[in-house]
Amino acid sequence: MGRELLIGYLEKPSNQQILCRQYFPSKYGGKPAWLNPQYLPNAKNLNCEYCGILMTFFLQIYAPIDDRDDLFHRTIFVFICVHCSSSIVALRCQLPRNNPYYDINPHQPPIEYNAEIFHDEYSKLNCNICGLPLDKISHEELNHTLCISQSPKKLILPEYEIVVEFGDDYQSSDNKTDNSDTIDDQDVSEEDLSEKVEYNDLDESEMNAFNEIQNMNVNDYAFDEFISCSKKYRQHIIRYNYGGDILWFSDHSRRQKNVPKCDKCGEDRIFEFQIQPEIIILGHLPSTIDFGIVSIYTCSKNCTSDSTAYTQEYVFIQENPY
Numbered sequence: 001m002g003r004e005l006l007i008g009y010l011e012k013p014s015n016q017q018i019l020c021r022q023y024f025p026s027k028y029g030g031k032p033a034w035l036n037p038q039y040l041p042n043a044k045n046l047n048c049e050y051c052g053i054l055m056t057f058f059l060q061i062y063a064p065i066d067d068r069d070d071l072f073h074r075t076i077f078v079f080i081c082v083h084c085s086s087s088i089v090a091l092r093c094q095l096p097r098n099n100p101y102y103d104i105n106p107h108q109p110p111i112e113y114n115a116e117i118f119h120d121e122y123s124k125l126n127c128n129i130c131g132l133p134l135d136k137i138s139h140e141e142l143n144h145t146l147c148i149s150q151s152p153k154k155l156i157l158p159e160y161e162i163v164v165e166f167g168d169d170y171q172s173s174d175n176k177t178d179n180s181d182t183i184d185d186q187d188v189s190e191e192d193l194s195e196k197v198e199y200n201d202l203d204e205s206e207m208n209a210f211n212e213i214q215n216m217n218v219n220d221y222a223f224d225e226f227i228s229c230s231k232k233y234r235q236h237i238i239r240y241n242y243g244g245d246i247l248w249f250s251d252h253s254r255r256q257k258n259v260p261k262c263d264k265c266g267e268d269r270i271f272e273f274q275i276q277p278e279i280i281i282l283g284h285l286p287s288t289i290d291f292g293i294v295s296i297y298t299c300s301k302n303c304t305s306d307s308t309a310y311t312q313e314y315v316f317i318q319e320n321p322y
Helices: 145-149 173-179 190-214 221-232 278-282
Strands: 006-011 056-062 073-080 088-095 160-166 236-240 269-275 293-299 311-318
Touching (some): 056 236, 056 269, 073 269, 073 293, 088 293, 160 236, 236 278
Antiparallel strands (some): 269 293
16 A cells, blocks of 8 residues: 555455455454464453453454565554443554465455365464454463353454545545445345445434534534545545544544654654544444544554564544534
8 A cells, every 4th residue: 555545445245255364355343364373462462451351353454565575465453442442452464475374476365255265274373253362371272251251243343344445636536436346236135235225324314413513613623624524435434544644533622642652663653544433333333432533553664573473553542522
C-alpha cells in the first residue's frame, strides 16, 4: 500500500477460504489469520488491561510497504475488549518475501471451496474456539477458561472480508460498485440480498442519527466534515491513509496531540488508518461498544524485534461526545 487514501468496506466473501492466512486477507471478525503462524504474540498481552478478560479479535489489515523487501508481507492486527469496551490493542507483523511460511510467489485465492487446501500445522498453537494464542506451557492441555465457559458467539465476531478501494483522489465514489471486487448481481443469493437490504436500513438509520446531531445547533466543524465523508463513502468502516491525515470525529472530544514514540526503536509513530463508527452497527458489535473513531499509529521505521514477531503499536480512541 502506498500513501494514497483507501476506503474499506465489509463484504461477505464468496468463498470463506480466501480469508485463510496463506492468502493474506484483510478481514473483520472470525479468528485471526496470523501472518507469522509460528511465533505468536504472548497470550497474556491480549488480556484487557482494565478488566483482565481475554480480548476478542477485531480485524486485520494487510498493508505491505512496496519499496522495502523486508516488508513484502505486513499486517496490522486489532483486538478489542467486548466486555468493558475501554481497551483496543494493535499489533504489527511483517515478513520478507523469502520466508519459511509462504512461497516467493504467493498462491492465488481459490474461486471455489477446495477441500484439498493444506492442513495448517501451526493451528495447534491457537485456541480452537477463539483463535488466539495458547499459553506455551501446554498447547494440548491448557485452554482459555473464558472460551470454555462462554458461547463462541460472545468470543468471535461475525466474519467478513474487508474490501479496499481508492478514495476520491483516484476514482469517483459514484463508481464504487463498478470498480470493486464484488460478487456479480447474478450470483447474489436471496440471503445476500436480504442482508444488503438490512445494511441499507441500518445505513439510513445511522444517517438520520447523524443528521439529528447536526440539527442540534452545535458548532462542531470536525463533525460536519466527518459526516460529509460518511455520506460520500456510505457504509465504509476503514479509512486508510498511511502517513497522511486523520479525519477527527468531533471538536468536542479529546484528540491525540503527542503520539508516543515507538517503544522498540524510539522513532516517531505515524498515522496509518482509522476505524469508523459505522463498524459498530455493520459489524454487529455488542451494545457496550461505542466510539467516535479508533486511530492506529505505527512505527515510521517499521522496526523489528528479536523478542517478538508481533510489535504492539499505538491506538487512540476518540470518544463520541453525543
